[in-house]
Amino acid sequence: MMGSKLNFDGYMAPVFTPFDDAHKLKLEIVPGYSKYLHASGIKGILVNGTSGEGCAQSLEERKAVAEAWAKCRPEGQTIVVQVGGGPLPDVIALAKHAEELGVDGIMCLHDLFFRPAGVDQLVDYLALVAAAAPRTPLFYYHLPGFTGINVSMSALLEKCASENKVPTFGGLKFTSSDLQELGKCVQVIKKFSSNNYRVFLGCDDLLLPAYTLGSISAIGTTFNIFPEAALKLEKLLHQGDFKKAAKAQEAISKAVNFITDNGLRPWVPSMKAAMNACATIEMGPTRNPQTSAFTQEQKNTMGIEVKNILSDIFV
Known part of the structure; x- marks a missing residue:
């Protein structure tokens, strides 16, 4: 039996998880954060992804974060919850929990220690997760730079489409600079168009070239920080104004390079x-082993400089 599919095209923000100074969840921030994104025009959110530090949270914390977002979702907001990157029993529990919350989709990293040797093992793993949430579309999270798992995503799409071992499979988040492989994924999606798969680009600085390959949707961290810039670029791409779109992409990439040095x-x-500097929503620190040491003065400077970099987009 085929599961439901996610009918979402466009830009989705992988939301940050707010922590207090003691690195405990600060979920009272979530309702205002949700309203901010929705009002900015970002209608899709990914919870507990890389930006959300899902893999740095306990099972109960991950459930609590998902519940907080599901509870305050405005009408028309699409919610996808990342459930993977932990022990399989926890992943299955999180998949079941997400389906109980009525979210629109789940996304899954593979086990980060016992990595799949190839596409067959990856499909078998996803089948186990899908069985725990049989009514919810499942997406694979391709993040080779972090996970070291770099099996062919076009082969994964082809296998899922032709064999139906993962009936709820909806596509993937493609966080890689391998545009040749992304292009192959787009071709597979066209070949199996009735499956209604989606491939979300996960690289903020490749939105323009990905679009020219046929990838029209994305999940980007900067969509939290300066959503108006990303949405302006998206509009220019849909209008076919690639000259102005190139200028917008250049500015976004420059801002990313400034933020990350x-x-x-x-x-x-x-x-x-x-996010703290530009969107003035206090997300708090990151959890160990990730650490940051930005002073308030550095954050203020960052906010001013990023605003200056992006100003050309709206000229």
Whole structure:
């Protein structure tokens, strides 16, 4: 029996998880955060992903964060919950819990220690997770730079489409700079168009080239921080104004490089500091082993500089 599919195209924010200074959950921030994103035009959210530090939380904490977002969701907001990256019993429990909350989809990292040797093992793993949430679309989270798992995503899509071992399979989040493989994924999706699969790009600085390959949806950390810039780029792409879109992509990439000091700073602590600086929603610190040491003065400077970098997009 085929599961339901996620009918969502566009940009989705992988939300941060707010912590207090003692690194405990600060979930009272979530309702205002949800309203901010929705009012900004971001209608989709991913909970407990990399930006949300899901793998740094306990089972009960991950459930509590998902519940907080589900409880305050405005009408028209799409919620996907990342349930993987932990022991399989916990992953299954989180998948069941997410379905009970009535979310629109679940996303899953593979086990991060016992990694799959190939596509067959990955499909078998996803089948176990899908069975725990048989009514909820399941997406695989392809993140080779973090996980070291770099099996072919086009082969995964082809196998899931042709064999139906994962009846709720809905596609994947593709967080990789391998645009050749992304292009292959798009072709597989076209081949099996009746399956209604989605591939969400996970690289904020590749939105323009990915779009030209046929990837029209994305999940990007910066959509939290300066959503208006991402949505402006999306609009320009849909309008076919690639000259202005290239200018917008250049500005977004420049802002990302400034925030991360050209990749020398770790991604999540840098982006969380930028969220505090640019969106003025206090997310608090990252959890160990991720650490950040931004002073308030540095955050203020970051907010001013990022705003200046992005100003050209709206000229």
